[in-house]
Amino acid sequence: xxxxxxxxxxxxxxxxxxxxxxxxxxxxxxxxxxxxxxxxxxxxxxxxxxxxxxxxxxxxxxxxxxxxxxxxxxxxxxxxxxxxxxxxxxxxxxxxxxxxxxxxxxxxxxxxxxxxxxxxxxxxxxxxxxxxxxxxxxx
Amino acid sequence: xxxxxxxxxxxxxxxxxxxxxxxxxxxxxxxxxxxxxxxxxxxxxxxxxxxxxxxxxxxxxxxxxxxxxxxxxxxxx
Numbered sequence: 001x002x003x004x005x006x007x008x009x010x011x012x013x014x015x016x017x018x019x020x021x022x023x024x025x026x027x028x029x030x031x032x033x034x035x036x037x038x039x040x041x042x043x044x045x046x047x048x049x050x051x052x053x054x055x056x057x058x059x060x061x062x063x064x065x066x067x068x069x070x071x072x073x074x075x076x077x078x079x080x081x082x083x084x085x086x087x088x089x090x091x092x093x094x095x096x097x098x099x100x101x102x103x104x105x106x107x108x109x110x111x112x113x114x115x116x117x118x119x120x121x122x123x124x125x126x127x128x129x130x131x132x133x134x135x136x137x138x139x
Numbered sequence: 140x141x142x143x144x145x146x147x148x149x150x151x152x153x154x155x156x157x158x159x160x161x162x163x164x165x166x167x168x169x170x171x172x173x174x175x176x177x178x179x180x181x182x183x184x185x186x187x188x189x190x191x192x193x194x195x196x197x198x199x200x201x202x203x204x205x206x207x208x209x210x211x212x213x214x215x216x
Contacts, residue, residue: 010149012157062148066155070162073177075155078147107152108142112177 010065020048032060077110
């Protein structure tokens with residue numbers, strides 16, 4: 001397992017064949033802290049990393065994701081850039097060492113990941129990184 | 140993709156739920172219900188959920204989350 005010690009990983013089941021998974025799918029772990037999506041082949045236990053999935057946005061806590069089987073897209077994003085924030089508000093807050101609250105940008109950003117090439121049943125785990133497309137939200 | 144209509148995230152924002160029949164992704168929280176088409180990247184606001192539906196605000200307060208009954212395509216909050 002490539003990452004540990006994070007309680008708020010966003011997990012989704014990629015419910016279709018995909019390079020990095022197997023014939024039935026893969027576990028998709030969106031790791032907002034570094035902007036990486038890891039795919040786990042549940043049979044071989046091998047992880048495949050796709051980096052650069054949240055351009056310009058790293059260090060994100062409390063992220064979420066969901067997989068649309070019909071459209072073959074993993075929608076992911078959201079979260080907060082820090083673990084401390086004001087709940088129920090559209091604004092997150094940083095609490096510094098002196099407990100001064102600093103407003104940080106609202107995080108409504110989402111991206112979508114899709115498989116960009118045909119799944120090869122023979123190749124199975126022989127994938128290259130960054131063979132996915134992403135779409136940045138907003139400006 | 141346009142930003143979500145409100146804050147998204149575990150503990151303090153709405154959470155995402157995929158809807159298999161439509162392929163859309165649903166976002167529920169703060170008294171609102173929206174759906175996102177991940178292909179056209181368009182949000183549509185749906186009817187508001189019941190007023191007493193819990194909001195995912197956390198910090199020791201009761202919170203709510205959404206899940207999918209995938210055999211019938213309904214969402215449970």
